[in-house]
Amino acid sequence: MLYRLFLSLLGAIALASPARAAHMMHADAEATVAILIFDGVQIIDFAAPYEVFGQAHFNVYTVSADGKPVTTAMGLNVVVDHGFADAPAADIVLVPGGEVDAARRDASTLDWLRERSVPAGEVLSVCTGAFILADAGLLDGKRATTFHNAFSSFEREYPSVTLVTDQRWVDNGKVITSAGLASGIDAALHVVARRLGERRARAIALHLEYDWSPHQGFVRGLMADRYLRMPEQDPDFPEGTRIRKELELGDEERWEIDYRVESPLGPEELLARITAMARADDGLTVLEQDSALATGWRYETKQTGQWQLLLRAEASKPGESYRVTAILEPVD
Numbered sequence: 202m203l204y205r206l207f208l209s210l211l212g213a214i215a216l217a218s219p220a221r222a223a224h225m226m227h228a229d230a231e232a233t234v235a236i237l238i239f240d241g242v243q244i245i246d247f248a249a250p251y252e253v254f255g256q257a258h259f260n261v262y263t264v265s266a267d268g269k270p271v272t273t274a275m276g277l278n279v280v281v282d283h284g285f286a287d288a289p290a291a292d293i294v295l296v297p298g299g300e301v302d303a304a305r306r307d308a309s310t311l312d313w314l315r316e317r318s319v320p321a322g323e324v325l326s327v328c329t330g331a332f333i334l335a336d337a338g339l340l341d342g343k344r345a346t347t348f349h350n351a352f353s354s355f356e357r358e359y360p361s362v363t364l365v366t367d368q369r370w371v372d373n374g375k376v377i378t379s380a381g382l383a384s385g386i387d388a389a390l391h392v393v394a395r396r397l398g399e400r401r402a403r404a405i406a407l408h409l410e411y412d413w414s415p416h417q418g419f420v421r422g423l424m425a426d427r428y429l430r431m432p433e434q435d436p437d438f439p440e441g442t443r444i445r446k447e448l449e450l451g452d453e454e455r456w457e458i459d460y461r462v463e464s465p466l467g468p469e470e471l472l473a474r475i476t477a478m479a480r481a482d483d484g485l486t487v488l489e490q491d492s493a494l495a496t497g498w499r500y501e502t503k504q505t506g507q508w509q510l511l512l513r514a515e516a517s518k519p520g521e522s523y524r525v526t527a528i529l530e531p532v533d
């Protein structure tokens with residue numbers, strides 16, 4: 202009976218204790234976090250780490266160049282706490298990703314990051330926020346990761362940065378970069394662990410009902426689609442052809458992608474043209490199929506040997522859209 206009463210009292214205390222507003226500056230906070238946001242920012246890139254740092258009882262504020270509201274990549278309007286001119290000192294600076302082209306070319310943003318990075322204990326990027334850090338010169342000579350779909354362009358644009366594709370986050374000491382989207386949760390927990398200890402970070406992850414591993418865990422860049430190889434020839438499709446990716450899923454050994462096709466070409470004609478492109482590519486060996494609704498090829502990769510990609514289209518009536526499914530698997 203006493204045990205049940207004790208549990209009831211604990212529950213009542215928890216319900217009666219409102220969460221501290223992270224952006225209301227508290228004198229006893231362990232750290233202050235500045236989160237840069239801009240038009241086109243990805244919501245999860247800044248909001249998820251905000252939650253982590255708030256749960257750690259850090260002071261957290263958002264900042265934009267002029268302090269005016271910003272519109273995220275998905276159309277959410279966000280009221281900003283500060284502009285660059287009046288932003289308080291910060292121990293941690295977080296740079297999210299999203300549509301970063303304007304932000305990474307804005308001189309005031311890059312200058313602010315360079316200035317604030319000097320006294321900060323950690324500078325953390327999420328997803329394509331790594332491009333902003335790189336343009337500010339904060340990744341020169343360092344190792345970094347970013348969103349998996351941006352690996353090629355990042356490596357091409359920043360030869361002085363060593364791209365890391367097999368880690369969820371990369372810690373250089375002061376500068377930490379994380380991979381795409383939800384990876385920012387992991388990297389924020391990593392920063393909490395650095396400052397408050399791994400037990401505190403694990404407790405926060407448990408409260409958030411998040412399966413965090415301090416040893417990296419799931420890494421999107423290691424999935425099988427990194428070996429996806431299409432013909433190098435530019436597609437020869439008629440005007441009005443639209444190929445849209447509907448979904449993709451898989452693991453390190455197998456990958457599937459569903460495409461929705463709208464085209465004057467029927468599925469047999471479309472696959473015939475793709476097959477011709479594959480035959481013209483010296484690096485691909487076309488696989489013979491017993492149906493005009495299928496094609497595929499094999500190829501060698503430097504890392505893991507042979508892979509094969511099979512394309513299968515569904516039959517359709519003239520003028521209707523249709524699905525093409527790509528299946529990527531290693532060759533035994």
